[in-house]
Amino acid sequence: MLRLLLFSLLAATALAALAAWRRALTRGGLILAWALAVVIGYCGGLTGFLALAATFLFTIAAGKLSGKKRERAEKALHAKTGARDAMQIFCNVFTGALALVLFKLTGYLGFLWAYGGAMAASLADSMASELGVLSKRPPRDILTWKPVQAGLSGGVTAFGFAMSAIGAALVAACFAGCTRAASGSFLPAFLDVTAAGFFAALCDSVLGSGVQVKFRCPECGALTEKPKHCGVPGTPETGVRFMTNDAVNLCNNLLGALAALGLYALHH
Ligand SMILES: [Zn+2]
Numbered sequence: 324m325l326r327l328l329l330f331s332l333l334a335a336t337a338l339a340a341l342a343a344w345r346r347a348l349t350r351g352g353l354i355l356a357w358a359l360a361v362v363i364g365y366c367g368g369l370t371g372f373l374a375l376a377a378t379f380l381f382t383i384a385a386g387k388l389s390g391k392k393r394e395r396a397e398k399a400l401h402a403k404t405g406a407r408d409a410m411q412i413f414c415n416v417f418t419g420a421l422a423l424v425l426f427k428l429t430g431y432l433g434f435l436w437a438y439g440g441a442m443a444a445s446l447a448d449s450m451a452s453e454l455g456v457l458s459k460r461p462p463r464d465i466l467t468w469k470p471v472q473a474g475l476s477g478g479v480t481a482f483g484f485a486m487s488a489i490g491a492a493l494v495a496a497c498f499a500g501c502t503r504a505a506s507g508s509f510l511p512a513f514l515d516v517t518a519a520g521f522f523a524a525l526c527d528s529v530l531g532s533g534v535q536v537k538f539r540c541p542e543c544g545a546l547t548e549k550p551k552h553c554g555v556p557g558t559p560e561t562g563v564r565f566m567t568n569d570a571v572n573l574c575n576n577l578l579g580a581l582a583a584l585g586l587y588a589l590h591h
Contacts, residue, residue, distance in 0.1 A: 331364025334372045338379060345383055351409035359416045366423035367438060370501035374439060375419070377497040378446045381490065385453035393456045396474030402548045402568060414569045415445050418576035422584075432506065433587040436515060439498040440583025441576045443491040443520025448527050448575050450490030452476075455483030466532045476548060476568060477532025491520025515586040523579035530571045536562040 339357040342348045348356055364372045386393065397404045403411065419441035426434035452474075455462070462478030464471050471478040495516035499509045506512050537546055538557030548568060550556060 327365055327368065330368075331361045331372070334364045334376075335360035338376060342379070346406055347379075347383060348412065349406045349408045352407050352412045355409045355412045356416065359412070359420045362420045363416075363423055363438075366420075366427035367435070370435070370498065371423050371438060373501055374442045374494055374498045375416075377494055378442045378449075381446055381493055382449045382453070385450050385486075385490075389453050389457055393453055393474070396456050396472070399545065400472065400474045400547045400549070402550065410569050411572070414573040415576060418573070418580050419445075422580050432591070433584045435502060436512070436519075436587035437580040437584040439495065439502075439512070439516040440519035440523070440579040440581075440586075442498070442579075443494040443516050443583075444523030444527075444575050444579025445520075445572075446490040446494045447487040447520040447524035447579075448490075448572065451483045451487035451524055451528075454486040455480055458482035464532050465528045472546070475537075475546065476535050476571065477528055479528050487524040488517070488521050491517045491524065494520060511590060515590070516583055519579050519582035519586060522582050523575050526578050527571060527575040530566070530574055531568075534563050534566045535568065535571050536564055536566055 335357050338360050339353055342356060343353055360372070360375060363375050367374075394404075407415075419438045422434050422437035422441060425431075426438065455478075456473045458473070458480035460480055460482070461470050462473055462475070462480045462483070463469060464477050465479045466477065492513075495513045498516050499506075499512035502512050503509050535548070537548055537560055538550055538552065539546055539560040540549075540552035540555070540557045542553035542555055545552060546560060547557065
């Protein structure tokens with residue numbers, strides 16, 4: 324027990340140090356991420372920690388790959404850019420940490436699956452949005468099928484879907500490899516978690532198109548996720564006011580966790 328606590332403290336500190344060095348998080352984001360990583364390491368052991376580390380590292384790598392092109396799309400469209408803040412960390416990591424606490428308390432493997440599903444959903448969405456902007460074809464809105472600007476929530480491309488599937492599979496492979504000792508075999512865990520992550524990212528796009536709040540800029544006429552554009556406040560045009568990108572990400576993680584939990588219950 325003491326060894327597990329020491330492990331989780333050291334592992335969380337190493338990950339937080341890396342995040343600080345990469346300037347990936349704001350100060351508040353860093354503190355919350357460290358605390359959640361301790362919980363994840365303590366309740367989920369090496370499996371929990373490695374799935375978290377994989378999600379974090381691949382998210383950074385994807386951001387690096389898309390580089391300038393994504394930055395431009397982000398600056399023009401997104402409400403939040405640059406380092407991730409505490410709210411973004413909460414919406415992307417809390418669900419997984421909660422699943423692991425439930426796993427620690429009950430010992431039910433379905434909650435471990437739920438953790439895998441939440442992390443897979445997180446990376447699937449990050450890879451799709453970070454790398455999707457590199458698509459040669461312009462995205463279309465997932466619900467209306469009208470062409471939209473690259474980077475706008477709800478816009479999808481075949482390339483983005485592929486990136487999303489790869490993201491889910493990367494976390495699932497790490498997760499299933501580590502849980503083999505507990506679950507007996509690699510493939511069922513891998514398939515369940517990949518499917519849950521991909522499904523959640525798909526729902527993320529539907530929510531991003533259907534209910535996420537978007538504003539029309541009175542200066543330049545652009546449809547954006549920024550409440551303020553060109554220095555003036557925009558008028559809400561579509562979506563529900565409280566459904567920000569953070570809220571959509573929280574739903575994404577919850578759906579990934581529930582889907583993985585459901586698939587586990589179905590198979591056991
Ligand atoms: Zn504008």
